[in-house]
Amino acid sequence: MGYDRYSVFSLLRESLRGHAGWGPAWRDAAPRPAYDVVIVGGGGHGLSTAYYLASQHGITNVAVVERGYIGSGNVGRNTTIIRSNYLLPGNIPFYEHSLKLWEGLEQDINYNAMVSQRGVLNLFHTDAQRDAYARRGNAMRLHGIDAELLDRAAVRRMLPYADFDNARFPIHGGLLQRRGGTVRHDAVAWGYARAADRRGVDVIQHCEVTGITVENGRAVGLQTTRGTIRAKKVGLACAGNSSRVAAMAGLRLPIESHVLQAFVSEGIKPLIDCVVTYGAGHFYISQSDKGGLVFGGDIDGYNSYAWRGNLPTVEDVCEGGMALMPIIGRVRITRSWGGLMDMSMDGSPIIDRTPIEGLYLNCGWCYGGFKATPASGWCFAHLIAQDAPYPVAAALRLDRFATGRLVDEKGVGAQPNLH
Amino acid sequence: MRIPCPHCGERGFQEFAYYGDAGPKRPAHGGDTGEDVWFDYVYLRDNPAGPHEELWYHAAGCRTWLVVTRNTLTHEVAGARPARDVALERSAAP
Numbered sequence: 095m096g097y098d099r100y101s102v103f104s105l106l107r108e109s110l111r112g113h114a115g116w117g118p119a120w121r122d123a124a125p126r127p128a129y130d131v132v133i134v135g136g137g138g139h140g141l142s143t144a145y146y147l148a149s150q151h152g153i154t155n156v157a158v159v160e161r162g163y164i165g166s167g168n169v170g171r172n173t174t175i176i177r178s179n180y181l182l183p184g185n186i187p188f189y190e191h192s193l194k195l196w197e198g199l200e201q202d203i204n205y206n207a208m209v210s211q212r213g214v215l216n217l218f219h220t221d222a223q224r225d226a227y228a229r230r231g232n233a234m235r236l237h238g239i240d241a242e243l244l245d246r247a248a249v250r251r252m253l254p255y256a257d258f259d260n261a262r263f264p265i266h267g268g269l270l271q272r273r274g275g276t277v278r279h280d281a282v283a284w285g286y287a288r289a290a291d292r293r294g295v296d297v298i299q300h301c302e303v304t305g306i307t308v309e310n311g312r313a314v315g316l317q318t319t320r321g322t323i324r325a326k327k328v329g330l331a332c333a334g335n336s337s338r339v340a341a342m343a344g345l346r347l348p349i350e351s352h353v354l355q356a357f358v359s360e361g362i363k364p365l366i367d368c369v370v371t372y373g374a375g376h377f378y379i380s381q382s383d384k385g386g387l388v389f390g391g392d393i394d395g396y397n398s399y400a401w402r403g404n405l406p407t408v409e410d411v412c413e414g415g416m417a418l419m420p421i422i423g424r425v426r427i428t429r430s431w432g433g434l435m436d437m438s439m440d441g442s443p444i445i446d447r448t449p450i451e452g453l454y455l456n457c458g459w460c461y462g463g464f465k466a467t468p469a470s471g472w473c474f475a476h477l478i479a480q481d482a483p484y485p486v487a488a489a490l491r492l493d494r495f496a497t498g499r500l501v502d503e504k505g506v507g508a509q510p511n512l513h
Numbered sequence: 514m515r516i517p518c519p520h521c522g523e524r525g526f527q528e529f530a531y532y533g534d535a536g537p538k539r540p541a542h543g544g545d546t547g548e549d550v551w552f553d554y555v556y557l558r559d560n561p562a563g564p565h566e567e568l569w570y571h572a573a574g575c576r577t578w579l580v581v582t583r584n585t586l587t588h589e590v591a592g593a594r595p596a597r598d599v600a601l602e603r604s605a606a607p
């Protein structure tokens with residue numbers, strides 16, 4: 095019963111039966127002794143990788159091992175923004191591939207992920223910033239991606255309550271990507287887990303990887319808290335924990351782990367119908383379908399594995415919000431939390447093989463990896479199955495730091511706590 | 514998080530600017546320092562979960578660079594010393 099296709103008919107049937115007939119969305123699998131591919135990390139990227147291995151490459155003897163429960167990592171902690179408004183050739187096609195996959199995702203995995211293309215609006219406050227956004231918008235349009243440069247009046251129509259005449263940071267306009275928006279983050283994890291499970295993938299929760307077995311320069315299996323698992327190929331998708339897991343195979347990564355916080359307010363009536371980012375400080379905000387304002391800002395800025403941040407960042411984020419839209423000043427914050435960011439040294443991700451045969455690496459998502467979930471899985475699955483990079487991810491190499499081929503969107507160099 | 518500055522006493526960490534891991538040692542210029550040594554220094558990090566020696570600059574205080582020992586799992590700060598002292602100690606070591 096649980097493996098029925100979700101549809102308006104199954105919903106109708108269950109409504110009439112008091113919703114007593116829904117089964118679990120995926121099996122609670124126990125580890126088997128051996129698999130063709132084992133993915134470490136049951137976040138969005140690990141689950142989407144497993145799903146595309148099965149659906150695109152016919153590789154179904156696959157396990158995803160997750161030390162906690164599905165959705166306990168960043169995939170269930172982010173502010174759910176998706177977009178493809180990048181600048182550099184190494185990034186634009188990758189993120190656009192992701193946005194295209196989002197557009198067809200719910201039909202593909204038969205799961206309501208609440209993909210909402212409500213638009214992402216980046217505000218600018220100076221002439222120099224306008225030029226930078228015009229350039230970014232042009233780069234996007236040259237790649238066939240939608241981008242519109244809005245003037246002040248057009249922004250005012252969208253956000254009549256914003257503080258346009260702020261003495262220091264008046265709003266001059268914004269760059270709008272209408273196809274950007276938000277997606278229900280947990281549903282992405284659950285939907286991919288269910289879709290992978292239905293194609294035979296074992297989704298194994300509460301199974302922590304404690305060692306990687308390497309024989310003659312080749313990864314052949316994993317030690318876990320639930321026993322040894324042999325694998326022909328191992329893919330790492332451990333986000334903030336990447337350095338620790340890679341170290342099990344003797345690798346050092348160009349990654350630092352940092353904490354990023356997010357905040358949700360009490361539910362209020364519809365106010366913000368798109369995603370807005372402030373250009374004079376670091377602040378971004380949207381409104382969830384339940385009415386809560388969902389917002390965030392900078393990473394705290396120091397190495398951390400603590401899953402929680404500190405108060406100065408809370409103050410900084412709220413100051414950004416108040417400078418942009420004083421109207422939210424009396425709304426109460428009800429929840430805040432932190433996640434572990436895998437900050438790479440140029441702000442861009444890594445999807446590549448490693449010096450160890452049969453060991454593949456997916457990491458460096460900084461604080462923007464949720465939007466990448468479909469393309470990351472798509473490209474990582476292709477890499478693992480074909481042993482060759484998928485074209486749109488070809489620049490996201492591990493050795494680019496050594497060879498000088500950085501993909502540095504911000505142009506700030508080797509400094510992980512700036513991206 | 515509060516950092517015990519040897520000069521100013523215990524202060525909120527927002528007075529400090531963070532630079533990162535204090536472990537990597539800048540290689541010598543020129544000579545036979547290979548590219549791989551520079552790559553290692555500039556890009557690779559141990560990124561430990563637990564005690565971490567890291568550089569903080571007391572920007573809104575005495576403007577001293579400090580080596581702070583802090584646990585990245587708990588944010589507990591174990592101590593802070595002037596980076597200069599640490600550097601002198603290190604270069605004196607064989």
Ligand SMILES: Cc1cc2nc3c(=O)[nH]c(=O)nc-3n(C[C@H](O)[C@H](O)[C@H](O)COP(=O)(O)OP(=O)(O)OC[C@H]3O[C@@H](n4cnc5c(N)ncnc54)[C@H](O)[C@@H]3O)c2cc1C
Nearest residue numbers: 135137138139161167168169172173175303433463464465
């Ligand atoms: C507060 C916040 C806001 C964000 N906002 C956005 C946003 O608006 N838009 C956007 O695009 N991105 C955003 N991000 C970033 C995004 O969430 C991450 O980049 C992305 O989710 C990382 O990939 P993932 O889903 O696979 O990670 P995760 O869900 O963290 O998955 C990694 C998994 O690996 C598991 N794991 C680690 N070690 C082991 C081990 N030894 N054995 C077994 N399993 C292990 C972990 O338990 C975890 O579940 C945000 C992140 C945070 C924290």
Ligand SMILES: [Zn+2]
Nearest residue numbers: 518521574575
């Ligand atoms: Zn001081």
